[in-house]
Amino acid sequence: MSKVRNGVLALSLACASAMILIAAANAEQAKEQAKHPGLQLLRDKCFQCHTDSMWRDARQDARWWEGALYRMVGRGGIWTTEEIKLMADYLGTDFGPNAKPPEPAK
Ligand code: HEC
Structure with a gap:
């Protein structure tokens, strides 16, 4: 794999995990509010x-x-x-x- 492709891969992995974190935080907040x-x-x-x-x-x-x-x-x-x-x-x-x-x- 080229360096550029590796970079792109790392970047999209980082984005994906950030999105998962945000989704988890939102779910947590929604649960609290639903309480x-x-x-x-x-x-x-x-x-x-x-x-x-x-x-x-x-x-x-x-x-x-x-x-x-x-x-x-x-x-x-x-x-x-x-x-x-x-x-x-x-x-x-x-x-x-x-x-x-x-x-x-x-
Ligand atoms: C504008 C200011 C202010 C806000 C906002 C406020 N309080 Fe108070 N509260 C006071 C003051 C001043 C005292 C008296 C403090 C003391 O006796 O040292 C007090 C005391 C209390 C007390 C004990 C004395 C009593 O009268 O029952 C309770 C219970 C209480 N607050 C509940 C709440 C709750 C629940 C909220 C949020 C919904 C709240 N307060 C928001 C100012 C405020």
Whole structure:
């Protein structure tokens, strides 16, 4: 094989593996998003003021979370009712009364 052909081969291999990596990352992201739309919202919106250490240990139902989110609105969070509902719904599931206890801090 000529040097040029080898080069072309190496290049297309590199492209192919890059594409596989990107596809895997997208699939990972899609899985995360599919988990609950409120989770993505939460990531976008809570961390501008504090980390999840503020609420990670809480185990409450969606109604309590909705109340907590309205407290955040009082503190400056600007969100729609729809966003608040989605986030409260997510929190009430993954951080609900029946959720497993928080993992010990590392
Ligand atoms: C505009 C700023 C801001 C944003 C955005 C924000 N918070 Fe807060 N949050 C605060 C402040 C200020 C406190 C009080 C901190 C303290 O007591 O030291 C707080 C405290 C809390 C507390 C504990 C006290 C309470 O009132 O229950 C929870 C739970 C909480 N935040 C949840 C959230 C969640 C969930 C989000 C994302 C949806 C969020 N926060 C986004 C400002 C914010």
